[in-house]
Amino acid sequence: MDDGKPFIGRRGGLARGVVANVLRGVAQVVLAYALNLPLFILAVLSIAFVPLGVGVVLAPAVLLAIRAVANLQRDLAENWHGVRIPVPYRPEPAGTSGPVARFRWVLGDPATWRDLLWSLLNVPVALVLGVLAAGLTVYGLEGMFAAWWIALLTDYGWGPFWLITDYGAAGIAGTIVLAAAMTAASVPLGGAFLKAHALFCRSLLSPTQGALTERVQRLTETRAETVDASAAELRRIERDLHDGAQARLVSLSMSIGLAEEMMKHDPETAQQLLAEARAASGTALTELRDLVRGIHPPVLAERGLDGAVRALALSLPLPVDARIDVPGRLDAPVESAGYFAVAEMLANTVKHSGARRAWIQIEHSGGRLLMIIGDDGTGGADPARGSGMRGIERRLAAFDGTMAVTSPPGGPTIVTMELPCALSSPRTSPSSGTD
Known part of the structure; x- marks a missing residue:
């Protein structure tokens, strides 16, 4: 259905797709060669230095940097291509402030080694798919806007497909039409190449079946602990109500009943009992407020x-x-x-x-x-x-x-x-x- 907007201005139109493919293809190549490759080399060296002691400190730092790059790749895959890559890492346990404990935590996580493998394999894969995604678009644009007039100025048939000088004006027109078709085709093709790269990353960066099983087991344990803690909290509330506010309210009721009986015969004593009842009601109200604050403080709700x-x-x-x-x-x-x-x-x-x-x-x-x-x-x-x-x-x-x-x-x-x-x-x- 035509909404009245020009094709290039529509969401996902030709101009937007052209720019997106070029920028995203280049970004994947830069990410692989500026971050993946150097960090992989540093990780291998730091692990090799573990017997010397210095690797115990360096290896976790480098591997966590690779983890950060992997998380960046997860965000790009989801935001650019709708490919969601779940985070598989084990949570950092308490007491990992020391270098040895931190080393055991990071290197003991199977996801760390998949990140390391991804850092290596992503270099050639990102290069091929990123260059294809960006190169098709760039070459098509070059044929549309640059090749034909450069050929006219230099008398050179620019590029392997642009045989401009062999056919004169017809060659120029044919080159522009062919280049425009290539540029248009590069939008879906480039998007397919980039999505293929996202799927490749998901194959290495997603949790394995064993990790998912471990995660389900951990969640089951934590839920069971939470249920136990909730049951204990309910027992505490019941005990506080029984021993505190409830006992005071029962005493308050007895004092008021006794004061009613004493009102006719001993008004002075009745007045004293009512004063005690008023004090007991204030104490019971304070205990109830404290109990409510312990359950859910009003200031938190407000x-x-x-x-x-x-x-x-x-x-x-x-x-x-x-x-x-x-x-x-x-x-x-x-x-x-x-x-x-x-x-x-x-x-x-x-x-x-x-x-x-x-x-x-x-x-x-x-x-x-x-x-x-x-x-x-x-x-x-x-x-x-x-x-x-x-x-x-x-x-x-x-x-x-x-x-x-x-x-x-x-x-x-x-x-x-x-x-x-x-x-x-x-x-x-x-x-x-x-x-």
């Missing part, structure tokens, strides 16, 4: 993660520098998980670290929520020795999140937490900046 964390930071007995850049609201379960993870870490800081200052950095980018909590305390925090940090790991794992702790003796302690998530709505609270 102002989102940004406002809730800032309010939490202001309530602590030590100065907390909060730098938060979350330009929208998160889904409620993710928002709650992030808030309570930050709250638990700050509680640990106040109770155990002996810190004089703490800081919080929260930002959302690339579909991930990054939360960094640090302090200048005595250090020595170990997730394996504390149920609080283990609880945070379970809470984050339910959303496929990760936590890494760096806490050498003497400090500082830095906890990095990541949650994959998307923004669900624009931010309604105008808070920003530094507290």
